[in-house]
Amino acid sequence: MMDFFRALADPNNLFLRQTLLVGLFSSVTFGIIGTYVISRRISYLAGAVSHSVLGGIGAVIWLKTVFALEWLDPLYGALLAALLSAFIIARFGSGTMKKREEVMIGATWAIGMAVGIIFMDMTPGYFDITSYLFGDILLVSGRDLKLIIALDTVIILFFYRFYHIITAICFDEEFARLRGLKVDLFYQLLLGLTAVSVVLMIRVVGIVMVIAMLTLPAATAALYARTLSGMMGLAILFSSIAIVGGLSISYSANLSCGPIIIVCAGVIYFFLAALKRNKNLY
């Protein structure tokens, strides 16, 4: 593990330092949006949004190849698919259909992935979708880093300005509505923000595992936090520990870093949850 930190100190190793920065800035998103996802109990919704992103990526790759649209970036397709699936679930999984929300989530999850694979089948040539599925923090570009910093800024400003309103809605939505809050508007805005976060974070840990980083650090923080803001701060900390730990282990052991980061986050969660368990219970 020490060779990772030695390499980090090497002035020629700009690349590794950028990777570390990506990890730390991602932790801000994981911590804050993750806290929202956990306290609103929408982790499966976030999972559906992330998997449906493959549909958007597949469509863009197909359009790009078949119609030679060089300017198209898979990121656009991913964003569109994420926002669309979040909108579909929010629109059709609420109200009288609320009891069927999990069906809507499962359907969006599966259809999104299926559409992505169909498009890739239709596209001439071979594509390796592993980097989308499992992500690779080492491939994150300078542009991605800037996007992640911009996202962090938007998230921090939004949650700072509307902190009390978000707390009220997360704690008791019905009561917040009765006090005259525009609950549906905030729900859609927060869902949109969650969808954008999922898309950018896919670059770091991939479609399959983004849900883990949106839930594990925040769930670990929930073991100790007394307020929503405290939970966000702690979640950022736990996420940073998992990412720095995961990066250094994968660097030393020469293993892909996404899965190691997830395992680190998971081990931290299960270890602390076991410590925290009430010993007077059977």
Added chain:
Amino acid sequence: MSLEIPVISIKDLNFSYSDNPVLENVNLKIDRGELASIVGPNGGGKTTLLKLILGLLKPGQGTIEVFGTTPVKARRKIGYMPQHAQLDPQFPISVLEVVLTGRIDQCGKGLNGSFPRTATAQAKAALAEVGMADFTQKHFNRLSGGQRQRVLIARALCSEPELLLLDEPTSNIDPRSEENLYETLARLNQKMTILLVSHDLGFVSHFVKSVICVNHEVVIHPTSRINGTIIKEIYGGDFDLIRHDHRCGPSGHSHYDPFSGDHEPLNLKGKS
């Protein structure tokens, strides 16, 4: 009769969840200063009636007016306490923060999203009102069931409502806390109209001025006229009427026969 607009006025109301009628032909008028309890069996439509008054549900037929306007427009004047069982017990929030959500409408409008000082003062005053002033910074999920009820009542009081709606305020609290709670409500009733849902008719009948019986249909009884026949009508089954004929009241020691007189305290235990 006074010309004052009634606090709640319901005319010919029908409500059903898809094909399942819940409330039929409801007419109800609640005047200012009333302290009434909604009673009735499970599935009789108690909470539905409350949600209609709050404007969370739309009536199928008929009209509901609250303070002479629509329920949605009247919401600012209503304080509401839901059943706390529906809240996430793990949610990280302090007692003061919970009560402050009652004043979320005053949360900063500009770039600064914080509460004005007056809101915090109101929240603390509301906590003092329900005897929870010492718990301001406590974690909400560390409180007992009865303490949580009190905090949620403080949240409803925080916005200085003219009408207070309480859904099962006495569920899962012990008899002594229940008695304290009713004393608090009687005191608050001097300032506001109160409507509460309870399934414990016997206990509630000491405190409230009238009982609104909800079992698909709605009937109002002044508490002085509750007797076995009426109770059978409401609950529609066989019930044990447990005599509370050993009572110490302000007027000394007294004995009642539940089946003869007016104004006998009753406890209900459903058999069916």
